[in-house]
Amino acid sequence: MAISITVYYAQQTFMAPGPLVKDVAVVIPRGAGLEKIANLLKKKKIISDVLIFQLGARYTKRARNLKAGEFLFPAKSSMDEVINVLEQGKAVSYSITIPEGKTSVEIIEILRGDPNLTGDILVVPVEGSLLPETYLYVRGGTRQSIVERMEQALVKSLDDLWAARQEGLPLKSKEEALVLASIVEKETGIAAERPLVAGVFINRLRLKMRLQSDPTVSYGLTLGKVPLGRSLSRKDLKTPTPYNTYTIDRLPPMPITNVGRSALEAVTQPASTRYLYFVADGTGGHSFATNLKEHNKNVRLWRSVKMK
Structure with a gap:
């Protein structure tokens, strides 16, 4: 009977609304195991019980599916819902807007000024090789990756518009x-x-x-x-x-x-x-x-x- 009560309590706690008062974004480090993730979530007051969280993740066979990255956890998320967020891996996205008419030197400075991007750009791209617009990325994305996406976007736009050009x-x-x-x-x-x-x-x-x-x-x-x-x-x-x-x-x-x-x-x-x-x-x-x-x-x- 005691075991049944314990299991029932664990199940109820696992599915019950959590202690989080308001939505919060938390970074789950790459390579973090289940125990480290559970302790981090407890420290951030997203979950109430480290052990029940780990047992629930293992029992539902999702313990190995938890992703790294920055994730947004809604207020009052249950442990089950928290695991869903980590399993789906939909990281918080950021955006950077590059205004039209900027030179390559100016664009590099804009990218360097974004604190959520990482790495540097060693070679200034050829003038005119980048397409200014708004680009989405996740925390930890590299500045070089944004440059490459801008180059690819320019090539595609130019190819498409040139193919449909006025005679x-x-x-x-x-x-x-x-x-x-x-x-x-x-x-x-x-x-x-x-x-x-x-x-x-x-x-x-x-x-x-x-x-x-x-x-x-x-x-x-x-x-x-x-x-x-x-x-x-x-x-x-x-x-x-x-x-x-x-x-x-x-x-x-x-x-x-x-x-x-x-x-x-x-x-x-x-x-x-x-x-x-x-x-x-x-x-x-x-x-x-x-x-x-x-x-x-x-x-x-x-x-x-x-x-x-």
């Missing part, structure tokens, strides 16, 4: 599309405006006009290693570099930043337009023009806005 584009390869997308990315932060900006550059390429994009000049001076930190001068515009589209008659040799998917979409599906020029309008957007006379008028308006 007749004056771009010889998907690599050229990526370079142009990087210029569009730096020229405007307004997603709805990107196809129009891309359309302007596509028109210029068709007419063999120089692109004359200020961001390419800035990149040629710094190579993306540090911000320029000042406005461009007339001398800058005339200083030849492989990236200065005021002095070269073609696209730059490499991207000038890392692009988001919308910039790639804009370049592979540009707006149909007759515009050849654009300039900032003082509201965050741009004024577009089909000829130089109209463009110069827009430039004067922009300068008057800047002086106010």
